[in-house]
Amino acid sequence: MxxxxxxxxxxxxxxxxLAVLLMKRGEIT
Structure with a gap:
C-alpha cells in the first residue's frame, strides 16, 4: 500500500x- x-x-x-515547464516555455516564446 x-x-x-x-x-x-x-x-x-x-x-x-510538466505543467511548469510548459508554462515557462509558453512565456519564452
Missing amino acids: IMYNLLRYLYWLNINL
Missing part, C-alpha cells in the same frame, strides 16, 4: 513539473 501511494505521489509530481 505504501508503494502504491509513493507511485501515485511521483506521478502527481511529474504532472506538476
Whole structure:
C-alpha cells in the first residue's frame, strides 16, 4: 500500500513539473 501511494505521489509530481515547464516555455516564446 505504501508503494502504491509513493507511485501515485511521483506521478502527481511529474504532472506538476510538466505543467511548469510548459508554462515557462509558453512565456519564452
